[in-house]
Amino acid sequence: MTLYVNLAELLGTRIEQGFYRPGDRLPSVRALSTEHGVSLSTVQQAYRVLEDNGLAMPKPKSGYFVPVSRELPDLPAIGRPAQRPVDISQWDQVLELIRAVPRKDVVQLGRGMPDIHSPTMKPLLRSLAQISRRQDMPGLYYDNIYGNLALREQIARLLLDSGCQLGANDLIVTTGCHEALSVSIRATCEPGDIVAVDSPSFHGAMQTLKGLGMKAMEIPTDPLTGISLDALELALEQWPIKAIQLTPSCNNPLGYIMPEANKRALLTLAQRFDVAIIEDDVYGDLAYTYPRPRTIKSFDEDGRVLLCSSFSKTLAPGLRVGWVAPGRYLERVLHMKYISTGSTAPQPQIAIAEFLKNGHFEPHLRRMRTQYQRNRDVMIDWVSRYFPSGTRASRPRGSFMLWVELPEGFDTLKLNRVLHDRGVQVAVGSIFSASGKYRNCLRMNYAAKPTAQIEEAVRKVGAAAIALLNETHGDGV
Amino acid sequence: MTLYVNLAELLGTRIEQGFYRPGDRLPSVRALSTEHGVSLSTVQQAYRVLEDNGLAMPKPKSGYFVPVSRELPDLPAIGRPAQRPVDISQWDQVLELIRAVPRKDVVQLGRGMPDIHSPTMKPLLRSLAQISRRQDMPGLYYDNIYGNLALREQIARLLLDSGCQLGANDLIVTTGCHEALSVSIRATCEPGDIVAVDSPSFHGAMQTLKGLGMKAMEIPTDPLTGISLDALELALEQWPIKAIQLTPSCNNPLGYIMPEANKRALLTLAQRFDVAIIEDDVYGDLAYTYPRPRTIKSFDEDGRVLLCSSFSKTLAPGLRVGWVAPGRYLERVLHMKYISTGSTAPQPQIAIAEFLKNGHFEPHLRRMRTQYQRNRDVMIDWVSRYFPSGTRASRPRGSFMLWVELPEGFDTLKLNRVLHDRGVQVAVGSIFSASGKYRNCLRMNYAAKPTAQIEEAVRKVGAAAIALLNETHGDGV
Numbered sequence: 001m002t003l004y005v006n007l008a009e010l011l012g013t014r015i016e017q018g019f020y021r022p023g024d025r026l027p028s029v030r031a032l033s034t035e036h037g038v039s040l041s042t043v044q045q046a047y048r049v050l051e052d053n054g055l056a057m058p059k060p061k062s063g064y065f066v067p068v069s070r071e072l073p074d075l076p077a078i079g080r081p082a083q084r085p086v087d088i089s090q091w092d093q094v095l096e097l098i099r100a101v102p103r104k105d106v107v108q109l110g111r112g113m114p115d116i117h118s119p120t121m122k123p124l125l126r127s128l129a130q131i132s133r134r135q136d137m138p139g140l141y142y143d144n145i146y147g148n149l150a151l152r153e154q155i156a157r158l159l160l161d162s163g164c165q166l167g168a169n170d171l172i173v174t175t176g177c178h179e180a181l182s183v184s185i186r187a188t189c190e191p192g193d194i195v196a197v198d199s200p201s202f203h204g205a206m207q208t209l210k211g212l213g214m215k216a217m218e219i220p221t222d223p224l225t226g227i228s229l230d231a232l233e234l235a236l237e238q239w240p241i242k243a244i245q246l247t248p249s250c251n252n253p254l255g256y257i258m259p260e261a262n263k264r265a266l267l268t269l270a271q272r273f274d275v276a277i278i279e280d281d282v283y284g285d286l287a288y289t290y291p292r293p294r295t296i297k298s299f300d301e302d303g304r305v306l307l308c309s310s311f312s313k314t315l316a317p318g319l320r321v322g323w324v325a326p327g328r329y330l331e332r333v334l335h336m337k338y339i340s341t342g343s344t345a346p347q348p349q350i351a352i353a354e355f356l357k358n359g360h361f362e363p364h365l366r367r368m369r370t371q372y373q374r375n376r377d378v379m380i381d382w383v384s385r386y387f388p389s390g391t392r393a394s395r396p397r398g399s400f401m402l403w404v405e406l407p408e409g410f411d412t413l414k415l416n417r418v419l420h421d422r423g424v425q426v427a428v429g430s431i432f433s434a435s436g437k438y439r440n441c442l443r444m445n446y447a448a449k450p451t452a453q454i455e456e457a458v459r460k461v462g463a464a465a466i467a468l469l470n471e472t473h474g475d476g477v
Numbered sequence: 478m479t480l481y482v483n484l485a486e487l488l489g490t491r492i493e494q495g496f497y498r499p500g501d502r503l504p505s506v507r508a509l510s511t512e513h514g515v516s517l518s519t520v521q522q523a524y525r526v527l528e529d530n531g532l533a534m535p536k537p538k539s540g541y542f543v544p545v546s547r548e549l550p551d552l553p554a555i556g557r558p559a560q561r562p563v564d565i566s567q568w569d570q571v572l573e574l575i576r577a578v579p580r581k582d583v584v585q586l587g588r589g590m591p592d593i594h595s596p597t598m599k600p601l602l603r604s605l606a607q608i609s610r611r612q613d614m615p616g617l618y619y620d621n622i623y624g625n626l627a628l629r630e631q632i633a634r635l636l637l638d639s640g641c642q643l644g645a646n647d648l649i650v651t652t653g654c655h656e657a658l659s660v661s662i663r664a665t666c667e668p669g670d671i672v673a674v675d676s677p678s679f680h681g682a683m684q685t686l687k688g689l690g691m692k693a694m695e696i697p698t699d700p701l702t703g704i705s706l707d708a709l710e711l712a713l714e715q716w717p718i719k720a721i722q723l724t725p726s727c728n729n730p731l732g733y734i735m736p737e738a739n740k741r742a743l744l745t746l747a748q749r750f751d752v753a754i755i756e757d758d759v760y761g762d763l764a765y766t767y768p769r770p771r772t773i774k775s776f777d778e779d780g781r782v783l784l785c786s787s788f789s790k791t792l793a794p795g796l797r798v799g800w801v802a803p804g805r806y807l808e809r810v811l812h813m814k815y816i817s818t819g820s821t822a823p824q825p826q827i828a829i830a831e832f833l834k835n836g837h838f839e840p841h842l843r844r845m846r847t848q849y850q851r852n853r854d855v856m857i858d859w860v861s862r863y864f865p866s867g868t869r870a871s872r873p874r875g876s877f878m879l880w881v882e883l884p885e886g887f888d889t890l891k892l893n894r895v896l897h898d899r900g901v902q903v904a905v906g907s908i909f910s911a912s913g914k915y916r917n918c919l920r921m922n923y924a925a926k927p928t929a930q931i932e933e934a935v936r937k938v939g940a941a942a943i944a945l946l947n948e949t950h951g952d953g954v
Contacts, residue, residue, distance in 0.1 A: 042918075063479065081598065091812060094815070095622070095811070095815075098619075098621075099621060099622050099623065099624045100621070100822070101626070102618055112617060113618065113619060116614055116618075117614075117616045123616070125609050125610065126609075126679070128609035128616070128685075129606045129607075129609035129610050130606075130823075132602050132603075132605035132606035132609070133602065133606050137593055137594075137602070137793075138795075139795050140593045140793035140794070140795040140796065141579055141590070141593075141793075141794065141795050142575075142578070142588060142590060142794045142795065144573045144575075144576060144578045145572070145576050145794070146576065172497045174650050175797075175822075176818055176819050178816075178817070178818050178819035179817065179818045179819075182816055182817055182818075186688070190668070190690075191667070191668055203817070204815075204819065207812070207815060207816050210812075211663070211812055211813055211815075211816040212816070213667075219611070296730035316614075316618075316650040317619045317819075317820075317824050318615075318616050318617040318618050318619065318620065318822055318824065319617065319822065320652075320818065320819075320820075320822040334572070335568060335684070335687075335688055336688055338571070338572075338575065338681075338684060338688075339655075339659055339681070339684050339685040339687075339688040339818055340655075340656065340659055340818070341652040341653055341655050341656045341687070341797065341817070341818060342575075342653050342655035342656075342657075342681065342794075343575070343794075343797075344797070344798075345652075345795055345797040345822060345825070345827075346795050347605075347795065348822070348824075414561060419832075449791070456618040460876070
């Protein structure tokens with residue numbers, strides 16, 4: 001598996017970075033086979049991955065080409081966060097996002113909500129309903145502190161797809177990935193400690209650091225390959241960093257998949273400096289390529305990686321079922337889990353275990369991956385059409401969120417206030433930075449099937465951005 | 478309301494403490510009316526409360542008497558915890574209790590599980606099932622960070638019964654009372670801080686202090702009137718205590734209801750020393766007397782009381798729905814809630830809101846209160862019959878748990894190991910102390926309707942205790 005995935009990653013990155021331009025012919029199968037010392041069929045497999053990902057198209061008898069239709073916005077610039085640990089701010093903006101009640105008259109493009117309306121969800125809803133009707137009422141008891149055993153067995157099986165060989169007893173079920181991250185941070189760090197994070201980074205994890213009195217060291221992150229290993233190494237040399245917290249597969253908000261080689265190198269760095277890695281894999285199963293990317297955890301040999309995930313993005317967030325594979329920190333994570341919420345609600349656990357056991361999860365994932373990949377292209381197209389020229393956008397390789405960068409100095413907080421009266425909201429970029437960077441960026445959700453209403457909402461965002469930019473120019477600012 | 482409740486408390490305490498013995502005639506209605514300067518009907522109301530509570534019985538034309546049949550075990554002694562703040566131990570014993578998976582062949586008398594098999598639960602189960610079948614799938618979304626509004630409105634209405642005048646926006650829904658306590662502690666204290674607790678005290682709250690690097694100052698606690706105010710005052714004078722955490726109504730594990738006057742005095746103490754009060758009211762609605770006791774929160778004027786509760790004991794723990802009324806700490810509790818689990822699962826919230834709105838909760842509570850009170854008398858009777866002579870026991874005035882004290886030097890950890898092979902488990906007393914006191918005590922659950930199987934289990938506990946005591950005497954220890 002690793003060989004062709006590696007090759008696909010390498011070629012994909014070169015295409016994304018512009019070494020091959022739209023319309024260019026890509027190297028022949030034979031040439032690549034010779035260059036990389038791999039079999040012809042390995043190269044063919046790699047090209048199939050690139051095809052699935054919209055990065056290569058075959059022409060009969062001529063080989064593979066970069067699709068000409070790809071006139072994509074430029075990639076976002078690599079961020080330049082503060083080169084020192086900082087206290088985390090931005091709680092007010094996060095609160096604005098999470099206190100919002102879903103309203104029918106507002107198109108909420110800001111939240112990390114998956115599409116829950118797929119017919120492949122039906123067996124899960126059926127299970128949920130049935131459990132409440134069972135005579136023995138298994139949904140009402142205190143569960144074992146580790147979580148439902150049948151579910152943990154299913155999760156262990158699922159983890160094989162990401163290269164992890166774990167047993168049910170290596171796992172603790174949590175109240176969503178949020179709790180998994182929170183207990184992992186508390187199990188590895190203490191107040192005052194410094195945690196290195198990718199940048200931009202998930203606000204939930206950063207606000208946890210804030211709440212626990214820790215500091216964040218934001219590491220510059222490439223929109224295609226993820227956290228900069230050079231910058232991380234420098235930071236590890238300079239500061240007494242205790243843990244690295246990041247989302248390497250289908251990153252939130254940038255959508256990249258960190259190459260396997262980088263994942264291994266990151267682990268080596270963590271070993272050298274003896275720090276823990278808190279790996280958020282909540283979007284990993286939604287990679288557009290198959291098989292899904294390996295986790296850093298899958299390379300872990302000394303139990304220093306705490307793998308955190310949930311069914312919030314693959315099934316539904318309202319279930320509040322996540323898990324953590326805490327490696328050597330198991331005992332401490334167990335204590336932190338107990339003092340956080342006691343045990344996890346059993347009803348959704350039982351329902352999800354049945355859903356997985358009866359083979360409903362794989363077809364569901366396949367369907368959602370295809371839908372999200374298709375929606376991504378539509379969303380990027382809308383941004384190209386409706387946003388100010390010069391707007392940059394990410395190239396998500398999984399999940400359902402697009403990161404959009406407007407010209408420097410643009411204020412998305414102001415944009416969101418304007419949009420509020422027009423019935424649209426986006427996630428402002430500043431919440432993805434510990435120190436309020438990325439104020440000119442925003443994140444939009446493309447999970448739901450594209451409709452005229454959503455297109456209109458995106459058009460409104462673009463039009464409001466253009467108006468704000470003109471206003472600024474008019475002011476001579 | 479306050480007058481007759483106060484009077485009933487006063488008389489009840491005198492009876493429990495033995496000022497009036499079984500068979501004694503109690504003061505006449507007229508005499509009490511004169512003595513306390515209250516109306517005759519107030520005294521009559523007070524006697525009705527005592528009657529409900531099994532402490533007084535009327536004889537036609539002769540007045541009220543202490544029931545002769547009451548040959549109760551002596552009350553447990555007041556604990557003598559360390560007179561200084563301590564680091565919390567006992568995690569291993571707690572873990573043993575909470576990692577246990579419910580098994581049909583083990584009678585688990587140790588856990589805080591209510592009886593969930595009452596027919597009055599049916600409307601709730603129906604709602605839970607129906608929500609999963611609704612077209613708009615409200616159970617699958619992220620909820621507002623505060624929790625479901627309809628539920629918060631119902632909780633605010635419910636809180637009126639305990640004398641609290643709060644609005645929906647004063648409340649935050651949590652993942653069980655466990656999370657409510659955890660976020661309250663984190664919102665008011667920092668690592669290294671000292672928290673005063675009643676003793677014996679709920680292990681979950683103490684383990685939270687441990688997990689957060691705080692120390693517990695155990696305050697001697699009377700088995701009838703609760704935490705000693707004199708000892709608390711002394712501790713507040715001696716140590717830089719940041720918060721007081723206690724369960725004043727239907728205490729776990731002792732079952733007492735702290736008199737209203739003591740609750741007020743505690744609040745005055747907290748004001749004088751400017752400390753927060755974290756009030757666990759999770760059993761308060763299960764008081765055997767009606768109206769239910771007032772909370773300390775109901776007297777709170779400057780927002781220093783954080784009231785924590787849940788539906789885990791009144792409905793079912795598997796629902797994982799609790800709440801906190803954090804007073805002046807609301808903003809900080811909100812942040813702690815967000816970083817702990819994000820939002821709370823909406824499905825059980827919606828179901829409980831419907832259950833309350835449709836008037837199903839009051840009849841359910843009435844039924845459970847009556848059942849638990851009846852079961853208490855049965856359980857005390859079993860302990861009198863099957864346990865070693867000299868065994869002491871609490872007089873729970875609410876909830877469904879009995880605290881049993883065996884002779885000093887007795888080891889309930891050893892007892893539980895013996896019982897394990899006989900298919901019975903109890904909660905060992907040492908987990909209710911920060912420093913492993915109460916090793917000669919245990920807690921037993923009497924929620925379920927008494928059956929021959931449960932009686933047999935209690936008989937086994939008693940027999941094993943007698944055998945262990947004889948063994949010790951045989952050793953000459």
